[in-house]
Amino acid sequence: MPVLSKEEIEKFYEFCKKSINTEVASYLEACVRCGICAEACLFYMGVNVSGRIDPSLTPAYKADLLREIYKENYTLFGKLKKLLGFGVRISPEDLREQVKLVFYTCTNCDRCTKACPMGIDTPKLVSIVRGALTHAGLTPKDLANATNLSIEKGSPLGVDIPTFLQRLEFISEEYEVEVPINKKPSDYLYLPSSIELMKFPSSVAAAVKVLNRTGINWTMSTVAHEATNFGLFAQSKEVTREMLRRVLEGAKELGVSYIITPECGHAYQSMRFIAPNIFPKDWTFEVLNIVEFIDRMIDKGRISIKRKVLKERTTLHDSCQIGRRGGVLRESRRILKMLAEDFQDSVLIPEHNICCGGGGGVLVIGEADQYRQKAFISKMTLFDKVEAKTVVCYCANCMLALTKGNQELGRDYRFVSIVELVAEAMEGEE
Amino acid sequence: MESLYNVFKRRGYTRRDFLKSALLIASTIGMGPSFLPQVVKALESKPKPQVLWLSFQSCLGCTQSILNSTSIVPADVLSEYISLEYHETLMFSHRSKEAMDLQKGRYVLVLEGSLPVDGGFYCTGGGRSAEEILKSLMDGAGLILALGSCASWGGIAHAEPNPTKAVAVDEILKHKRVVKLPGCPPVGDVIVSVIASFVVTGKPPEVDGEGRPRVFYGQTIHDRCYRRPFYDAGKFVGSFEGEDAQRGYCLYRMGCKGPITRNACATVRWNGGLSFPIQSGHPCFGCSEADFWDRGFIYRPLSVVEEGFSWKEALAGALIGTALGYGTAYINKKLGGG
Amino acid sequence: MSDVAFYDFVREPFLKLALWVFFLGIAYRFFRVLFLGIPHDYAKPKGNPYYMAVKKIVIKPTMGWTFREIFARRAINFIGGFMFHIGFIGLTFLVPAHALLWREITGLPIPMMPNIVSDMLAYSAFGSLLVLTVHRALNPVLKLLTGKDEYFANLLIGLILFTGLLATKWAGSGYIWILSIHIFLADLLIIYIPFSRLSHFVYYFLSVGFMGWNAGKRGVSF
Ligand code: SF4
Ligand code: SF4
Ligand code: SF4
Ligand code: SF4
Numbered sequence: 002m003p004v005l006s007k008e009e010i011e012k013f014y015e016f017c018k019k020s021i022n023t024e025v026a027s028y029l030e031a032c033v034r035c036g037i038c039a040e041a042c043l044f045y046m047g048v049n050v051s052g053r054i055d056p057s058l059t060p061a062y063k064a065d066l067l068r069e070i071y072k073e074n075y076t077l078f079g080k081l082k083k084l085l086g087f088g089v090r091i092s093p094e095d096l097r098e099q100v101k102l103v104f105y106t107c108t109n110c111d112r113c114t115k116a117c118p119m120g121i122d123t124p125k126l127v128s129i130v131r132g133a134l135t136h137a138g139l140t141p142k143d144l145a146n147a148t149n150l151s152i153e154k155g156s157p158l159g160v161d162i163p164t165f166l167q168r169l170e171f172i173s174e175e176y177e178v179e180v181p182i183n184k185k186p187s188d189y190l191y192l193p194s195s196i197e198l199m200k201f202p203s204s205v206a207a208a209v210k211v212l213n214r215t216g217i218n219w220t221m222s223t224v225a226h227e228a229t230n231f232g233l234f235a236q237s238k239e240v241t242r243e244m245l246r247r248v249l250e251g252a253k254e255l256g257v258s259y260i261i262t263p264e265c266g267h268a269y270q271s272m273r274f275i276a277p278n279i280f281p282k283d284w285t286f287e288v289l290n291i292v293e294f295i296d297r298m299i300d301k302g303r304i305s306i307k308r309k310v311l312k313e314r315t316t317l318h319d320s321c322q323i324g325r326r327g328g329v330l331r332e333s334r335r336i337l338k339m340l341a342e343d344f345q346d347s348v349l350i351p352e353h354n355i356c357c358g359g360g361g362g363v364l365v366i367g368e369a370d371q372y373r374q375k376a377f378i379s380k381m382t383l384f385d386k387v388e389a390k391t392v393v394c395y396c397a398n399c400m401l402a403l404t405k406g407n408q409e410l411g412r413d414y415r416f417v418s419i420v421e422l423v424a425e426a427m428e429g430e431e
Numbered sequence: 432m433e434s435l436y437n438v439f440k441r442r443g444y445t446r447r448d449f450l451k452s453a454l455l456i457a458s459t460i461g462m463g464p465s466f467l468p469q470v471v472k473a474l475e476s477k478p479k480p481q482v483l484w485l486s487f488q489s490c491l492g493c494t495q496s497i498l499n500s501t502s503i504v505p506a507d508v509l510s511e512y513i514s515l516e517y518h519e520t521l522m523f524s525h526r527s528k529e530a531m532d533l534q535k536g537r538y539v540l541v542l543e544g545s546l547p548v549d550g551g552f553y554c555t556g557g558g559r560s561a562e563e564i565l566k567s568l569m570d571g572a573g574l575i576l577a578l579g580s581c582a583s584w585g586g587i588a589h590a591e592p593n594p595t596k597a598v599a600v601d602e603i604l605k606h607k608r609v610v611k612l613p614g615c616p617p618v619g620d621v622i623v624s625v626i627a628s629f630v631v632t633g634k635p636p637e638v639d640g641e642g643r644p645r646v647f648y649g650q651t652i653h654d655r656c657y658r659r660p661f662y663d664a665g666k667f668v669g670s671f672e673g674e675d676a677q678r679g680y681c682l683y684r685m686g687c688k689g690p691i692t693r694n695a696c697a698t699v700r701w702n703g704g705l706s707f708p709i710q711s712g713h714p715c716f717g718c719s720e721a722d723f724w725d726r727g728f729i730y731r732p733l734s735v736v737e738e739g740f741s742w743k744e745a746l747a748g749a750l751i752g753t754a755l756g757y758g759t760a761y762i763n764k765k766l767g768g769g
Numbered sequence: 770m771s772d773v774a775f776y777d778f779v780r781e782p783f784l785k786l787a788l789w790v791f792f793l794g795i796a797y798r799f800f801r802v803l804f805l806g807i808p809h810d811y812a813k814p815k816g817n818p819y820y821m822a823v824k825k826i827v828i829k830p831t832m833g834w835t836f837r838e839i840f841a842r843r844a845i846n847f848i849g850g851f852m853f854h855i856g857f858i859g860l861t862f863l864v865p866a867h868a869l870l871w872r873e874i875t876g877l878p879i880p881m882m883p884n885i886v887s888d889m890l891a892y893s894a895f896g897s898l899l900v901l902t903v904h905r906a907l908n909p910v911l912k913l914l915t916g917k918d919e920y921f922a923n924l925l926i927g928l929i930l931f932t933g934l935l936a937t938k939w940a941g942s943g944y945i946w947i948l949s950i951h952i953f954l955a956d957l958l959i960i961y962i963p964f965s966r967l968s969h970f971v972y973y974f975l976s977v978g979f980m981g982w983n984a985g986k987r988g989v990s991f
Contacts, residue, residue: 026802027975033966034919036910037846040839056913075763078964115991116839118850119973120829120980277811328815328988350835352989641771649942663884665865684869691776691945720773734866735873736788737781742876745792752796759797760804
């Protein structure tokens with residue numbers, strides 16, 4: 002961690018101050034300090050399970066510094082206190098703690114929001130603190146590197162255009178699929194995420210197979226070739242905007258009207274909910290997640306699932322950004338019921354599912370590993386509850402995080418991508 | 432001097448009538464039946480009390496009230512027994528001196544009405560101001576009774592704007608023990624039994640911190656009200672007409688001040704134990720508590736804000752709050768830069 | 770000062786002051802937040818945000834029950850919180866003496882409840898408040914989150930419930946004093962609400978409304 006100067010603290014403070022609006026202020030004011038959110042947060046639960054209670058992982062506590070700053074700038078008493086010299090004093094240690102709280106131990110999973118009796122959207126508040134820390138230059142090193150890489154090379158994993166084409170070539174050869182690139186005119190644009198491209202090429206291939214099978218007019222683009230958006234993790238407005246601008250440019254050039262996002266949480270989040278606000282005029286596309294898309298196609302009879310490819314007890318892991326925060330929860334369950342013989346949902350209500358522990362950039366931050374592993378313990382309780390060893394995912398980042406946790410803790414769960422299963426099950430008909 | 436029993440006999444009542452009265456006196460002053468022989472003995476042997484009755488700024492309601500007391504001793508006996516050695520309104524003022532000499536140390540000084548202290552001519556008798564008359568008589572009294580709410584608290588003369596600067600009698604009798612029997616007017620039977628108890632025991636009755644006899648003023652009307660079960664059940668009279676009023680529901684909503692009023696109405700009742708205001712369907716308006724005239728709202732529930740805090744005030748408050756809130760938000764947006 | 774004089778003071782001028790402060794302060798706090806404004810959202814909603822916002826405001830308090838594990842771990846919070854809130858709100862509005870005041874203020878025909886119900890509510894609210902306070906003092910998470918504000922509020926409310934119970938049941942000759950103290954403390958509470966976290970009930974509408982709005986925007990059930 003770099004040495005902090007006054008100026009950086011000042012920057013942090015100013016950013017927090019500027020980010021207040023009605024929604025944020027009502028969240029900050031409404032908290033009744035009941036601490037119920039703690040029990041919803043996988044980081045708190047995980048640490049708790051391992052026997053040591055760390056109350057500072059309570060979601061409400063993550064927003065406390067922001068709350069103080071809000072109070073002394075927006076309320077009468079706070080202002081008075083500040084005037085009398087009892088204002089907030091932020092020490093470098095405080096900021097370091099904030100880094101731990103918002104970057105290491107929060108994945109913006111939104112589960113606390115659902116449990117909070119006052120409906121407080123802690124991820125929103127955490128995002129503001131993240132933004133402020135980024136503004137002050139305190140983004141964790143690993144995350145900052147990945148973010149910079151995505152600006153320079155177009156992808157956090159350093160996948161530039163030549164690598165992109167090379168990987169696609171590899172995929173089309175290896176899996177014997179035909180990949181349309183920069184095909185004009187097209188209706189649908191499919192963007193892979195570089196995590197899939199590099200680490201799970203088979204799911205890209207599966208997606209391509211499914212897309213081809215539907216018979217729609219689709220393509221990939223060399224301009225809009227990266228779906229992930231690390232700007233969201235770091236909460237840097239500039240990076241978010243730049244990444245989305247590339248997508249916009251590519252999509253416009255190809256004249257598509259639909260964008261299909263891959264199995265990637267933040268990709269869907271950024272393109273579905275954030276892009277329209279950054280480009281209110283230009284962003285005219287309908288954004289679909291691949292799971293949503295498959296469900297639609299099955300509905301229209303364009304593809305059909307012929308056989309159940311999973312024989313064993315299976316459960317589903319929801320990607321928070323696509324599911325709880327994206328609204329694609331029922332679709333995945335509908336599809337999985339067709340795919341698995343023994344599907345057991347691990348939660349009563351889909352919105353209750355627990356995060357993988359690696360979202361929001363936590364996965365790439367080395368310092369956060371210990372917390373992520375603890376979080377994996379909370380996640381595991383759900384798998385064990387339904388005694389499932391096979392877990393279906395629909396986000397590559399989740400898959401990566403879960404696989405990592407699985408290895409690190411020496412467990413034997415198997416994680417599979419839902420698109421791959423669909424591709425496999427489609428084949429059954431021949 | 433005659434005892435109570437003598438008066439009974441002379442008036443042609445039987446011993447049985449006398450014992451009945453003795454029992455009533457014993458029970459109203461809170462002595463159990465075991466004390467009855469003692470009470471009877473005292474009433475047989477002790478001479479009747481000498482009462483000096485001074486009226487200041489009053490309506491004579493209290494006098495009226497004692498004359499109406501019939502349930503403890505028959506009216507004709509009462510008027511002979513309580514011998515008014517001196518009554519400011521009924522007798523000539525020059526006799527007061529004589530009476531005082533006669534009864535020094537033993538007489539009962541009954542004070543009715545409040546005292547004006549602004550130096551005017553009100554209540555002047557025989558050239559002496561009310562205050563002077565009172566001061567000249569106070570030392571010889573064995574029992575000083577502040578009769579009614581005026582004497583006890585200042586009463587109606589003391590109510591806003593209090594033109595005569597009226598005060599309660601104990602403001603003048605600072606270091607005297609004054610027994611207060613507030614009420615507007617106080618229940619006649621209560622006055623009689625307090626005087627009778629003085630005859631029996633020779634001492635003033637046991638009083639609370641404000642000087643009121645505990646037996647009669649220890650509890651609120653509400654505590655002893657026979658309509659209390661309806662209060663507890665949440666059944667209230669909403670208007671003086673209609674079924675609820677006929678059913679005899681609680682009168683709280685009609686403005687009953689029973690919960691904060693200590694008096695004996697609910698137990699001793701009025702007119703020979705016949706009834707009392709609440710029983711007749713009218714809310715208690717708290718006549719025995721200090722400054723009840725100034726409280727003013729007779730027919731509105733005790734718990735409302737007297738001069739009205741209605742939705743208009745609430746809305747006005749909220750609107751001011753809204754305006755302030757808007758201003759603050761506006762400034763904050765400017766400063767915070769949003 | 771005699772008890773009735775004190776009673777008249779707390780019932781009339783002081784209560785009036787308290788009500789002014791309350792309505793002014795609460796409106797101020799609510800609108801101070803509301804008028805901060807919020808950027809327009811251009812993303813096409815997947816559900817119906819407005820409907821969800823209203824729905825959540827209505828049913829949010831019951832949603833905790835669906836989280837079985839959380840509920841199991843925090844039964845004290847949920848059950849105690851429910852009992853306390855129902856008791857407190859019920860007592861505040863429906864005890865006859867209070868209801869008549871609220872009728873005067875709102876002009877609505879607020880129902881009045883019999884003593885037996887208010888007693889039960891008072892016992893449950895008082896008991897749960899006690900348990901919640903102890904829980905607050907012992908649970909590590911709550912210890913971290915709690916400030917003086919919460920303890921003071923709990924103390925004040927506890928005293929109000931206690932004196933209220935005492936006045937209706939065991940006050941004896943001290944009835945008027947206890948009733949006056951009850952009203953006095955209630956006045957203090959009414960004044961204190963706008964200055965403290967007790968005003969969360971107005972923000973409930975905002976924050977839960979936003980939460981429902983977001984749920985509607987994302988097309989999730991909650
Ligand atoms: S958003 Fe998720 S990870 Fe973050 S504090 Fe809430 S429950 Fe915990
Ligand atoms: S659950 Fe909500 S109200 Fe309770 S402490 Fe957490 S954020 Fe605050
Ligand atoms: S009528 Fe008056 S004194 Fe009787 S119970 Fe009702 S409020 Fe109390
Ligand atoms: S009922 Fe109340 S107002 Fe009526 S005489 Fe008795 S104390 Fe006075």
